Amino acid sequence: MIVMPSFKFPLVLIALYLLCAGCVAPKRTTAPYTLLSCLAMHPFGRSIINEQHNLELISSACQVGFSFEGTTFNLHVSLPSWLHHNYLQYELDGVYQKRIRIDSDTFAPLVIKAPSAGKHTIWIYKATEAHTGAIIIHAAGAQNIKALQRPSAPLIEFIGNSITCGAAADASEVPCGTGVYHDQHNAYMAYGPRVALALKVNYIMSSVSGIGIYRNWNSDGPTMPQVYENTGFQLQDQQRWNFSTYTPQIVSIALGTNDFSDGDGVTPRKPFDSTTFVQQYIQFVQLVKTKYPAAQIALLSSAMLHDRKRSLLQNCLSAVKEKVDSLNPAAKPVALYFFEPMQAKGCTGHPSIEDHAILASELIPFFKKLLP
Incomplete structure (x- = not known):
């Protein structure tokens, strides 16, 4: 008796191929979360990169800017060991928001919420003067985050x-x-x-x-x-x-x-x-x-x-x-x-x-x- 070879598995593959011939892979609904190093930022004002390779905002209104997507922006910050607290303030999508107190015993990232999803720009400013003490920025995180430079202007x-x-x-x-x-x-x-x-x-x-x-x-x-x-x-x-x-x-x-x-x-x-x-x-x-x-x-x-x-x-x-x-x-x-x-x-x-x-x-x- 002649035994015919079985083609069941290949036939299943062919059927699946025919069914999915017009299929398109689903789009990613959210941009990937990225943690941006302070070394990739573009501070404006007097600042330094310290020995620990972190960014120190020094002068009054020294600032850094970012674009991001979604509703959440995270900023990883700290203070010098001798400083009890300091203040940042921020502008979201061109509109000033408020001051934010940074305490020396706060180790969680600073979380800033946007009112809606989509693309946003944020500028972070040092609210205090140089003699108050530096605000140290380690990193910033958000969906599709990018560092901004100040626009060209006088x-x-x-x-x-x-x-x-x-x-x-x-x-x-x-x-x-x-x-x-x-x-x-x-x-x-x-x-x-x-x-x-x-x-x-x-x-x-x-x-x-x-x-x-x-x-x-x-x-x-x-x-x-x-x-x-x-x-x-x-x-x-x-x-x-x-x-x-x-x-x-x-x-x-x-x-x-x-x-x-x-x-x-x-x-x-x-x-x-x-x-x-x-x-x-x-x-x-x-x-x-x-x-x-x-x-x-x-x-x-x-x-x-x-x-x-x-x-x-x-x-x-x-x-x-x-x-x-x-x-x-x-x-x-x-x-x-x-x-x-x-x-x-x-x-x-x-x-x-x-x-x-x-x-x-x-x-x-x-x-x-x-x-x-």
Whole structure:
């Protein structure tokens, strides 16, 4: 008897092939979750990669941006061991959201939720100043996450004191007179970032609370001319800032409020010395010009000074302009802006968030004329 070979298994395969000939593999419904190393990020502002290969945000409003998909964005952050807490703030899809407190004993990633699925952009900002301490970023995670760079645009560097920092401006979460000094910092809402946002330009902030040109609010130093070249604006800094990192078209300098301060009532305080102030200010502007030879220098007065002090500061700034212009005849003349006097409503006599909006509204037309 002849036994015919069995074709049952191949016939099943053929049948399945015919049934699925028009089938298409199902689409992936969500993008893959990716953890992005801090080394792939593009920070904007003063920052460093530390010895542990993590990113440290240092200066006020130092920022990093990302695009992602879905509703969840994770940021892996920590603080230096000596720092109890610090603050970030963020902008989602071009709209400012809020400040976020980072505590030293928090080890879980910071989770930020988007209101809907789809594609999003997020910008994370350091809400506090350099002297508050760094915020350390290890990684960021989300679906289809990508690091963003700041769009190409003119750049303004804002040099100043606590007013420029946005210090003591935001008492919405921690009332004035409670907590610690940086609990009311809000760099994003300070006048500089507001001006930059209105004019669609980029900005970096080089500001330190209590600092002055030749003396600070209650001490003889270290002053801004002494620390400006150091990455963290600290006299003991070993790391010098690389000024080739950015090329601002405008450098705005708003110093003098603390030089005019009467001090804390404890530390001995000599009367204001206008000659020393003008001389030191001229030297500092000349230092800035060595870093950014083509930049337009703009000197701002102080809205916090009134009457005689206000007039004296304006006269000093006019003298600085005259001397710097004579020393640099081929350069753009120094621009001056004198604020209207203000009765500040923030903590400890500082401008509030609402006051910063007023300062910015004064400055927007001034800076608009200076932009190329």
